[in-house]
Amino acid sequence: MNKENKDVYILDLDGTIINENGFFFNIEETLVNMRNLKIVATGRSKSSLDQLAVVSSLVKIVNPKIVCYNGNAIYDFKTKEFLVLNKFRVTENLIKKINTIGKKFVVDIDGQLYSNSKESRTRFSIINKIPKSKIIVGIPTINPLTNILSFQIYDENINFDNLKVLGNYSIQNYKYMTIVYPENTSKENGLKYMFSRDLVEYSTDFKIAIGNDINDIGMFQWSDFSIAVMNSSELVKKKTNKVLDQCLSSYLQKQIGDK
Numbered sequence: 001m002n003k004e005n006k007d008v009y010i011l012d013l014d015g016t017i018i019n020e021n022g023f024f025f026n027i028e029e030t031l032v033n034m035r036n037l038k039i040v041a042t043g044r045s046k047s048s049l050d051q052l053a054v055v056s057s058l059v060k061i062v063n064p065k066i067v068c069y070n071g072n073a074i075y076d077f078k079t080k081e082f083l084v085l086n087k088f089r090v091t092e093n094l095i096k097k098i099n100t101i102g103k104k105f106v107v108d109i110d111g112q113l114y115s116n117s118k119e120s121r122t123r124f125s126i127i128n129k130i131p132k133s134k135i136i137v138g139i140p141t142i143n144p145l146t147n148i149l150s151f152q153i154y155d156e157n158i159n160f161d162n163l164k165v166l167g168n169y170s171i172q173n174y175k176y177m178t179i180v181y182p183e184n185t186s187k188e189n190g191l192k193y194m195f196s197r198d199l200v201e202y203s204t205d206f207k208i209a210i211g212n213d214i215n216d217i218g219m220f221q222w223s224d225f226s227i228a229v230m231n232s233s234e235l236v237k238k239k240t241n242k243v244l245d246q247c248l249s250s251y252l253q254k255q256i257g258d259k
Helices: 028-033 046-051 054-058 092-100 118-128 162-166 187-196 214-222 234-238 248-258
Strands: 008-011 037-040 065-068 073-076 082-084 105-109 112-115 135-137 148-153 169-173 178-182 207-211 225-228
Touching: 028 248, 037 065, 046 065, 046 073, 065 187, 073 187, 092 162, 105 118, 112 118, 118 135, 187 214, 207 214, 214 225, 214 234
Parallel strands: 008 037, 008 207, 112 135, 207 225
Antiparallel strands: 065 073, 073 082, 105 112, 105 148, 148 178, 169 178
């Protein structure tokens, strides 16, 4: 049976369709009225998605398979199936020295969070709004089959020599933390996998990516058309086909009306 061809909208989460407090911008009704396929691609982790209240409502109007960890995994929020696509290569050196990654850090292994101290757990909980009860204190024994997805490091001054045990990696710096991902992390990778493995309801000839931050640039370049929302960083605005001068909901409502 051939799949129907339709345009697909690929939506970043934070800063694009939800605000800093984890609530929808005025867009939920608009998304409901859009008949197009909608896919979410986010930097959030499995634990973060599980704790975010709006996700339960969101997956009723978008594909429940969420591209997360900036493209390194796909999480089916309805079935709870979790598919890891890209991870750190666990070497003998990493097994021996994982506790030297930083003075204060949290590591994500197969969607479960582990902190190297109570202080790290507290910082992670406050910044990511995840209950401390969801974070295990103590780094478990790892082996070559362990799926290590990310590290969040809270050291004031990171010793990059210590990160050499990770091999090749990519970094995202924030005000209060640094997130370390495996090499070749990009939302584009998770999206490519979804379309190549028939994980979406129907095929598409035209992919429209919408986002606001540098971790969206990869999917912008992969898509057929990209849109940066008003609050986007200046770098992102230079990498997109269109920069909105109105809220995303108003823009999408106009697109619906024109069809």
